[in-house]
Amino acid sequence: MSLYTAMCSRVLFPLHERIKGHDSLALRVRLEKSQWWAAEQLAEERGRRLREFLVTIGQRVPYYREMFQRLGFDPRSVSSCDDLAALPLLDKRDVRANGERLKADGHGPLTRYNTGGSSGEPLIFFMGKGRKSHDVAAKWRATRWWDVDIGDRELVVWGSPVELGAQDRIRRLRDGLMRSHLLPAFEMSLANLDRFVATICAVRPAMLFGYPSSLSLIAAHARQKNVELRNLGIKVAFVTSEKLYDEQRALISEVFGCPVANGYGARDAGFIAHECPSGSLHISAEDIIVETLGPDGTPSARGAPGEIVVTHLGTADFPFLRYRTGDIGVLGDRPCACGRGLPVLDEVQGRTTDFVVAKDGTVMHGLALIYTVRDLPGVERFRIEQLSIDLTVVKLVTGPAFAAGGEERIIRDFKERLGATVDIRVERVADIANESSGKFRYVVSQVKAGASNQESGHG
Secondary structure (H helix, E strand, C coil), X not given: CCHHHHHHHXXXXXXXXXXXXXXXXXXXXXXXXXXXXXXXXXHHHHHHHHHXXXXXXXHHCHHHHHHHHHHCCCHHHCCCHHHHHHCCCECHHHHHHCCCXXXXXXXXXXXXXXXXXXXXXXXXXXXXXXXXXXXHHHHXXXXXXXXXXXXXXXXXXXXCHHHHHCCCHHHHHHHHHCCEEEEECCCCCHHHHHHHXXXXXXXXXXXXXXXXXXXXXXXXXXXXXXXXXXXXXXXEEEECCCCCCHHHHHHHHHHHCCCEEEEEEECCCEEEXXXXXXXXXXXXXXXXXXXXXXXXXXXXXXXXXXEEEEEECCCCCCCEEEEEEEEEEEECCCCCCCCCCCCEEEEEEEXXXXXXXXXXXXXXXXXXXXXHHHCXXXXXXXXXXXXXXXXXXXXXXXXXXXXXXXXXXXXXXXXXHXXXXXXXXXXXXXXXXXXXCCCCCCEEECCCCCCCCCCCCCC
């Protein structure tokens, strides 16, 4: 660790957090101890914290005070995370309908946030200082797993227009002091890709942070331009907020000459899990309880996929209790070779909208379609949009190497997977924009699981 990085990590950033009323440093120190606890000790501590959390929101949050009374639920009787099953799930509709009643009586300062609505359900919610402190501490701990720290040069490919517009003088000063450089992920034109690659060469960051789609696009552009990036001293590329595909991991690692550390989280649900150098996606279990549930709401078997449901113990001012993320994942049941006692997410398969439904009702991951398109020569960018059980549109940005037979191949393969009578339309377009948040989605399905071949029409 350089002297400047040590000053940032030990003095400047903790001072910045203290001024904001956050106790991130103390929490990070605590988390770096508890990550080595045995599973039994961690489970006991989580049960205690869950009980305190439920008692608090049962007393102070109108929505849960009324719910607990209606259900006859006594939070003081809670002894383990398994007791959460007695409570109903919380989804975006519940939060939208009960925003004010979810605020705790006598709450501290709350900051208004919103999700980008990539699932078609934008959400307005609030964060208190406790939630922010816990999220910062969890991310900070995971950063240090990779021998980098706050104050090391960082290049961030991120941000919605709203976030970038909020970069006032104080924030720019903070980022400058912490040596963090921001590039806008939603502006991925060829000219900007040239500029991004040049910026990476000039900054020589110790770490990258961004969406997998954005970093892999920059990597592909650098390789196409024969720009060497492996000798810049980049130690790790952190990716999050989208599904990381194996091909993206390989490309980013090869071009930047560093390992790729996957992360899983969401603005509403928090920083849920981070990848360690041994390759496991560790849940931030001291603060976050993860359940995976089947369509009937019962727990999925270990090793079987289910919807990820999150309880964040740092959200007493605006609780997220058994919150449905809309993501599908698999909980692991084996300890990690790194020795940390934190539980593991074996896999995050993507959002429920990343899955497609065949004419006969079979549900499959979008990868079943992605492989065909991605493997075709000349395909530079694509999006698969399942608009109804009977209509799927494939948008393509193509180069000179794309042959006319490629469209026929897409139609043939998609019909084999979705059904012979499904209308597959291929559209050649000049560009496919990222979402306003900067994310890119390869598959978007408007068909919910359970749709049958009796449905018809093109919506």
